[in-house]
Amino acid sequence: MGTSDAKPKAVDLFCGAGGASMGLLQAGFEVVGAVDADESALDVYSENLCGSNSLDFSGEVTFNEPLRADLSRDYTGYDTADSIPTVTFADIRDHFGIETGEIDLICGCPPCQNFSALRDTDPWPDGEPKDELLRAFVEFVEEEVPPLVLFENVSNIVNAGDDVPTAYVDWLLRRMGEINRDDSRRGGYGRELSVLNAADYGVPQRRRRSIGAFVYGVDDDSVTLPDPTHANPTIAATDREDWVTVDERINRDDLKEDLELGHAQTGIDGFPDDPAHRSRRHHDSTVQMIQAIRKHGGSWKDLRGTDDEDKIKDCHQDLSTGAASAYGIMAADEPAPTLTTRCTNVSSGRFTHPRENRAITFREAALLMGFPESFSLPSINEKAERVIGNAVPPQLIRAVATTLVESFPSMLHAESKSAR
Numbered sequence: 001m002g003t004s005d006a007k008p009k010a011v012d013l014f015c016g017a018g019g020a021s022m023g024l025l026q027a028g029f030e031v032v033g034a035v036d037a038d039e040s041a042l043d044v045y046s047e048n049l050c051g052s053n054s055l056d057f058s059g060e061v062t063f064n065e066p067l068r069a070d071l072s073r074d075y076t077g078y079d080t081a082d083s084i085p086t087v088t089f090a091d092i093r094d095h096f097g098i099e100t101g102e103i104d105l106i107c108g109c110p111p112c113q114n115f116s117a118l119r120d121t122d123p124w125p126d127g128e129p130k131d132e133l134l135r136a137f138v139e140f141v142e143e144e145v146p147p148l149v150l151f152e153n154v155s156n157i158v159n160a161g162d163d164v165p166t167a168y169v170d171w172l173l174r175r176m177g178e179i180n181r182d183d184s185r186r187g188g189y190g191r192e193l194s195v196l197n198a199a200d201y202g203v204p205q206r207r208r209r210s211i212g213a214f215v216y217g218v219d220d221d222s223v224t225l226p227d228p229t230h231a232n233p234t235i236a237a238t239d240r241e242d243w244v245t246v247d248e249r250i251n252r253d254d255l256k257e258d259l260e261l262g263h264a265q266t267g268i269d270g271f272p273d274d275p276a277h278r279s280r281r282h283h284d285s286t287v288q289m290i291q292a293i294r295k296h297g298g299s300w301k302d303l304r305g306t307d308d309e310d311k312i313k314d315c316h317q318d319l320s321t322g323a324a325s326a327y328g329i330m331a332a333d334e335p336a337p338t339l340t341t342r343c344t345n346v347s348s349g350r351f352t353h354p355r356e357n358r359a360i361t362f363r364e365a366a367l368l369m370g371f372p373e374s375f376s377l378p379s380i381n382e383k384a385e386r387v388i389g390n391a392v393p394p395q396l397i398r399a400v401a402t403t404l405v406e407s408f409p410s411m412l413h414a415e416s417k418s419a420r
């Protein structure tokens with residue numbers, strides 16, 4: 001990073017509560033701007049990442065609070081009770097006092113409605129994406145044209161299957177390849193986009209995400225994503241470290257395991273107060289079902305044909321396929337399954353604690369997403385769960401951002417200033 005202390009500068013679009021920002025900070029970036037529409041996620045961002053009490057990273061956040069704004073560029077509008085402004089990148093620069101051309105990297109995780117489980121599988125007749133937030137994201141990049149761009153999204157955009165248009169990715173790659181600064185230098189972004197599994201980068205969670213790395217004015221071949229550092233130890237011997245397991249991350253001395261359901265870890269002798277180490281309340285029948293599942297296997301399907309068959313919930317009685325992971329018990333010696341915005345509900349996936357007859361707590365979920373131990377979470381369950389389930393694991397972004405910085409040091413403004 002050159003001889004000066006200057007750090008590369010990044011702006012985080014669709015920043016949520018700051019998962020991606022934390023990865024950038026870990027990679028040594030100064031985050032000079034961050035924008036999202038969700039007020040409660042932004043409160044969490046401010047509390048953890050801004051100001052003098054913020055968590056400690058090698059990089060830093062330079063503003064007091066992120067900007068609440070609609071990033072849809074008026075294509076769709078943001079569905080909210082109160083009206084919030086739509087912004088251009090010039091507005092974002094003005095708001096945070098950023099000079100034109102000062103930014104080294106734009107990071108963005110535009111949510112892709114078309115690729116959720118309820119996605120619309122119609123082809124795109126005119127070759128243009130129906131997903132307007134993706135279009136808006138590319139237009140923000142086009143306005144600034146920073147040397148580096150980092151893009152994160154669900155894995156489905158790459159490997160959605162034959163029935164879903166790959167036009168989304170084709171469109172993104174084509175448009176990024178066409179973007180030109182208004183100068184004589186060679187334009188277009190060099191592009192690399194593939195699906196990475198966060199577990200392969202030391203995150204204690206299987207989370208497959210599409211990651212795009214874009215570098216202005218270079219060939220596609222010279223843009224690379226980071227090599228995995230971790231591997232599944234049950235497949236084949238490699239020189240990588242073993243995947244980090246659930247127990248390695250959440251079986252800890254500072255968490256008290258035998259919480260009463262619904263009670264937070266506060267006022268317990270010998271343990272630090274942690275209001276986020278609380279689990280949801282379960283009905284007695286749910287607890288009994290979990291106990292039976294633990295006895296007979298790992299899923300409600302294992303209760304079939306046993307003397308506990310009557311504990312299978314009515315909604316599952318007739319199901320022959322699907323929902324197999326509901327009420328499932330998380331394996332202690334593997335990475336967690338993908339954590340969703342319902343990841344502290346036992347009915348919503350394999351989210352039961354490996355040993356306790358309860359869902360994982362909000363703290364445990366945050367730890368499995370790779371958040372720091374002292375990350376502060378909302379007291380309202382749904383908000384806490386949404387912040388975690390929506391996040392990008394910081395370690396994954398750190399790995400990608402570090403590779404970009406190390407591969408293209410001369411592209412960074414901080415580097416070129418220190419070389420003078």
Ligand SMILES: C[S@@+](CC[C@H](N)C(=O)[O-])C[C@H]1O[C@@H](n2cnc3c(N)ncnc32)[C@H](O)[C@@H]1O
Nearest residue numbers: 014015016018019020037038070071078391392
């Ligand atoms: C996948 S989450 C981003 C997660 C975040 N990067 C992190 O790592 O924690 C997508 C975000 O897009 C935001 N969002 C959705 N529509 C938006 C809009 N029109 N304008 C601004 N933000 C929007 C949501 O509030 C949500 O926080």
